[in-house]
Amino acid sequence: MEFNKDITDEFLLNELRLRFEDRNKHINELEVLNQRLRDLNKKLIESEAMKSHFLSNMSNEIINPFSSIIGLAKIISLSPDPQEMKRKAAFLYDEARILDFQFKNIFWAAQLESGKIDLHSQKLNIYDILQSIANKLEYQAAKKHIVFEINAERDKCEIFSDAYKLEAIFENILDNAIKFNKNSEKVILRITSKGNNIYVAVIDFGIGINPKDIHLIFDRFKKLNEEIYTDNYGQGLGLAVAKELTEVIQGQIHIESTVNKGTMFTVELPVSVDVNKQIGNSIFDDGVELF
Amino acid sequence: MEVQKTFYLLPGALFVSREPHMITTILGSCVAVCLYDKANLYGGINHFMLPNWSGQGLASPKYGDIAIKKLIAEMTQLGSRKEFLIAKLFGGASVLEATSETMMIGLKNIAVAKDTLHSLNIPLVSQNTGGNLGRKIIYNSADGTIYHKYLGGNKIGNK
Numbered sequence: 001m002e003f004n005k006d007i008t009d010e011f012l013l014n015e016l017r018l019r020f021e022d023r024n025k026h027i028n029e030l031e032v033l034n035q036r037l038r039d040l041n042k043k044l045i046e047s048e049a050m051k052s053h054f055l056s057n058m059s060n061e062i063i064n065p066f067s068s069i070i071g072l073a074k075i076i077s078l079s080p081d082p083q084e085m086k087r088k089a090a091f092l093y094d095e096a097r098i099l100d101f102q103f104k105n106i107f108w109a110a111q112l113e114s115g116k117i118d119l120h121s122q123k124l125n126i127y128d129i130l131q132s133i134a135n136k137l138e139y140q141a142a143k144k145h146i147v148f149e150i151n152a153e154r155d156k157c158e159i160f161s162d163a164y165k166l167e168a169i170f171e172n173i174l175d176n177a178i179k180f181n182k183n184s185e186k187v188i189l190r191i192t193s194k195g196n197n198i199y200v201a202v203i204d205f206g207i208g209i210n211p212k213d214i215h216l217i218f219d220r221f222k223k224l225n226e227e228i229y230t231d232n233y234g235q236g237l238g239l240a241v242a243k244e245l246t247e248v249i250q251g252q253i254h255i256e257s258t259v260n261k262g263t264m265f266t267v268e269l270p271v272s273v274d275v276n277k278q279i280g281n282s283i284f285d286d287g288v289e290l291f
Numbered sequence: 292m293e294v295q296k297t298f299y300l301l302p303g304a305l306f307v308s309r310e311p312h313m314i315t316t317i318l319g320s321c322v323a324v325c326l327y328d329k330a331n332l333y334g335g336i337n338h339f340m341l342p343n344w345s346g347q348g349l350a351s352p353k354y355g356d357i358a359i360k361k362l363i364a365e366m367t368q369l370g371s372r373k374e375f376l377i378a379k380l381f382g383g384a385s386v387l388e389a390t391s392e393t394m395m396i397g398l399k400n401i402a403v404a405k406d407t408l409h410s411l412n413i414p415l416v417s418q419n420t421g422g423n424l425g426r427k428i429i430y431n432s433a434d435g436t437i438y439h440k441y442l443g444g445n446k447i448g449n450k
Contacts, residue, residue, distance in 0.1 A: 115305035115337065115352035115361055118298075218348055240349050247353075248301060275299040278427070279315045291379055291417045291437040 065099040068092075094139050101171065105237045108168055112244045119162050119248065119275050126166070126198060126269070127157035130189050133170050141178050145185050148174070152191035159198055160272040165245045172238035173202045173265050180206035183262065193271070200267045208259040217255070218243045249273050295433070300338050303353035307335030307365040311433035317442070318382030319425045320397035322404050324359055326366060326413070327435035330375035334432035337362045341396065342403040355403040363411065378408050379437055380418040381428050397421065 072092040079085050111117055127150065134141075134148040141147065177187045184205035192199045209217060218239050246253050250273050257263040300306050300316040300323075309331070316323055316338050327334040337358040344354035352358035363373065383401035401420045408415050417437075419426070425442040 109349055112303075112349050112351045115303065115358065117301060117304050119301060216347075244303070244349050244351060244353070247303065275301070278317060279297050279299050285440060287440050289419070289439045291381075291419060291439055 061102055062099065065095045065102075068095040069099070090139055094143075097136065097140070101175065104168060105172070105241050108241045108245065109237050112241065112248075117248055119273060120164070121160050121162055121273050121275070124159055124161060124163055124166070125154065125157050126159055126191060126200060127152050127154040129163065129166050130170060130174075130191070130200070133167065133174055134189070136171070137174055137178060140175070141187070144178060144181065146178055146181055147186050148189055149186045150189045150191075152189070156193055157191050157198065158271075159269060160274060161269065162249050162273070165249050166269075169242045169245050169249075169267060170200070170202075172242040173267070176238060177202050177204035177206070177263075177265075180204055180263070182206050183260075196271050198269045198271055200269065201264055202267075203262065203264045205262040208261055208263055209255070209257040210259055211257075214255055214257065218253075295431070300336060302338050302340050303351055305335065305337035305352050305358060305362050305365065307362065307369060308432065309333050309369055311431070314430040314432060315427065316430075317425065317427050319384055320382070320400065322355065322380065322382040322397075322400040322420070323428060323430075324362060324404050324408070325379040325381070325428075325430050325435070325437060326362055326376050327379070327432075328366060328371040328375050329377060331369075331371060332433065333369075334430065334435055335362050335366050336430050336432070339400065342399040355400055356407065359404065359407045359411075363413075373411065373413065376413050377416045377435070378413050379435070380404055380408075380415055380420055381426055381437065381439060383420040384425060385421075385423050 069092060072088050072095065076085050076088050076092065079088065130150060130152075134150070137148075174187070174189075181187055181204040186205075188201070188203040190201040190203065192201075243253055246267055246269075249269065251267055251269040254266040254268065255263065256266075296310060296312045298306055298308075298312050298314045300314050302321055306312070306314055311333070314336055316336070318338070321338055321340050323336055323338045325334060325336045337352055339355045339358035340353050342355045344350055344357050350357055352361050363376070366376065367373070380401070383397040383404075385395075385397045398421070405415065419439055427440050427442055429438040430436075431438070
């Protein structure tokens with residue numbers, strides 16, 4: 001037939017090949033899309049598992065202190081006895097402080113993990129910071145008959161650094177020292193300086209850390225003594241947060257520990273951390289290259 | 292001349308903003324990946340210290356594998372599409388006198404940055420990495436220009 005004259009076998013094969021190629025291309029695209037969906041699904045499952053694990057742990061840590069706070073507040077509001085009120089108010093303070101402490105650690109961890117962290121340095125006295133944290137933890141320490149002994153010369157404790165980060169670092173280290181102190185009625189805080197650094201040592205006389213476990217103590221969610229202490233609250237975030245914040249203010253934490261004798265955390269801090277000095281209009285300096 | 296906002300980027304941090312900034316950071320063995328969105332004309336930068344997160348400590352952008360993905364995620368959230376991103380790479384010097392292990396950190400940081408960018412199909416358009424001198428870089432996030440300067444003496448051992 002005239003109509004079919006141009007449709008040769010070669011033409012048909014070519015057309016068929018093009019259609020196959022087109023179909024294969026679509027199949028490949030679908031496979032890529034499918035793989036992406038599988039990856040996404042895997043990530044969502046992992047993320048959901050982590051979230052539910054975190055939430056199930058957190059619910060106890062938050063709900064328990066909250067329940068105590070509500071119960072204690074009710075007792076205080078109904079109690080006719082001033083002594084009883086005073087005692088319960090102290091409990092109330094302690095529960096609220098623990099809750100505040102836990103929230104702060106969670107928010108610090110979230111901020112550090114997001115990478116949105118900067119530095120606000122000001123003139124400070126590290127002695128005053130330690131003293132105010134020791135006061136804050138006084139009730140918790142008193143429950144275990146522990147007092148803080150500060151060995152330092154206050155006028156040699158001035159630094160230029162970030163107050164909020166220092167408070168978070170030392171609240172965690174001091175809280176940890178109280179939790180694990182057991183062989184003594186004191187925790188020693190010692191401040192010394194050498195060159196351009198200040199060294200703050202926090203010494204407890206507690207259970208100590210096995211040398212093979214020392215590297216684990218800064219791990220997030222890691223608690224080395226899960227079953228031993230009833231006051232071992234927290235998510236194991238504290239020392240991980242303390243370590244990272246110390247690095248942000250350009251310091252380091254060193255640990256020395258002997259099992260059943262105690263642990264010494266030494267925080268080494270530069271006397272001055274001033275990032276503003278680094279921001280200059282140095283783009284026109286000699287030796288600058290453009291990329 | 293309009294005064295641009297400035298920001299100092301700390302090690303382990305990242306910075307992304309649609310607003311133009313001059314971002315300064317100091318690099319030794321650390322590496323900074325500077326991303327620029329050619330379509331939306333803004334950028335973001337990270338500054339990581341170690342190549343990979345081992346699962347210990349906080350999962351922060353102190354680690355290269357996390358820092359690069361987080362930076363892209365932040366920019367995607369601000370409306371960027373991956374196909375419009377280009378990358379510039381700096382740092383990774385072997386500045387520490389010491390063991391081969393610490394000397395390797397800079398090289399490992401560079402490698403993780405290159406591998407991650409390659410696997411994400413983000414073109415690496417320029418770089419100045421390695422050597423044994425620290426660097427100061429200032430990133431103009433409005434046009435993607437990097438002002439780069441070596442710290443502490445003459446250029447040696449670079450490139």
